Structure formats: C-alpha cells, structure tokens
Amino acid sequence: MEITTNISEKEVIVTLAGSMYVEDAAVLREKLMGFIESGYKQFVIKLHNVDYIDSSGLGVLVAIQKKVLPKEGHVTLTGAKGVVKELFELTRLNKVFTMQA
C-alpha cells in the first residue's frame, strides 16, 4: 500500500492507494499518531484508489477518530467505493466518520 501525506492549512491530507493489510495498518497508525502528537487534529483520508481494507485498517481509522474527536478534530473519508464502501456500511462505520464521495 502507498501512503502519502500532505499538510494543507491545518489539515492532514492522507492519500492511500492499493490494499490495506495488517502490516500496512501498523505503518498508517504510526504515521497518523505522529501527526496527532505534533498537534494536528483534522484529517482527510482519500480512499479513491483503495481496493481493500481489512479489519486492522478499519481499527486504525477508528483509533484516530477517537483520538481527535475530544480535541475537536475530525477524520473525513473521501472516495470509498466498491467493497471498501461496502465494508464501512456493513460494519456501520459509515456512522463513525464523515464520508464524502
């Protein structure tokens, strides 16, 4: 999986591409927790080019959301489609995040 991060204003833009397996989720967690420790609390995670995300990846996204919400931050997910979108819907995690096309 490719994980690219950019800062725009005070927002962390995370662009993901490929399949997110447990080993990728660990890398993503480390990167995003680093941003939170640096004071960032607004995240936009682009899923347009993600074809699969396993439960560990879903767990990392939930963990980030739980970290930033008390700081008045937020995780927005964009571009989920196909089975990735289905996974968020079936697990009801579409209620945990703001999901945009």
Place this chain on the structure above:
Amino acid sequence: MYSFSSLAEFAILRDSIKRELVQTCEEDALRLFIAINEGVNNAIFHGNKEDNTKKVQIIIERSPEDVQIIIRDEGDGFVNAKKTADMELWDENGRGLELIGLYVDSCWWNTKGNEITLVKKINPAYCKPFRTCTSL
C-alpha cells in the same frame, strides 16, 4: 493447500489465493478472500501468537453446492471461538470475526478452537460448473 509460518509468508501467498478463488467462483472471490484474510490474521496473531515455528494452513474445497475453507493454526485454541462476533461500533479491535460472519454463510470452530471452517454457498447463476480445485 497453503501452509505458512508468518505474516510475511502469507503476504507472498495472497495473490495466489485470490487467483484460486477467482478460478473457483469469480463472483464471490473477493468476499471469500476478505473472510480468509481475517481468519488468517486471527490464526497468526491470536492462534499461533506470531510464533514462527508454528504453521497456519488454508484448505479450499469446492463442491457443487458451496466453497468450504478451513483455516487451521497450531495454537492452544481461540478462547472466544464459540462466541458470535458482537462488536461495539467504536471498538478498535475484534472486527475480524464480524467481517467473517458478514461474508460467509456459516462458520464454526473445532472443539479445540484452533481451526475455523468457512462455508459460502455457490450461486450457480454466477459460478462456473463444479470442478476439482487443481491446487489441492
């Protein structure tokens, strides 16, 4: 049958498993793979507890009616094996069992709790006629 001892070894096999599932039943291949991947993660991390001297095995069998997948580890058994996945929305861990339940028609553990069987019924409208899996 697939046999491996670590996440790194499983990572190498993922594409082969996907290909076999596509050949077995293209329509359900991705959803079956999702269930297998979650089962294997459980086997490596919770079953074998990342002990690389222990193996995980995957057996994929196709019958005219269904695809049956067995995932077996060499751990002491999964203590919650008989518990149906019951996730809280904000839980960070444990969603693998929920996904398995969502993507197969039935699943069960052996008595010891170190072997899970996943069954997905075949929709004949989508899948090729029954044939023996060549990799078995």
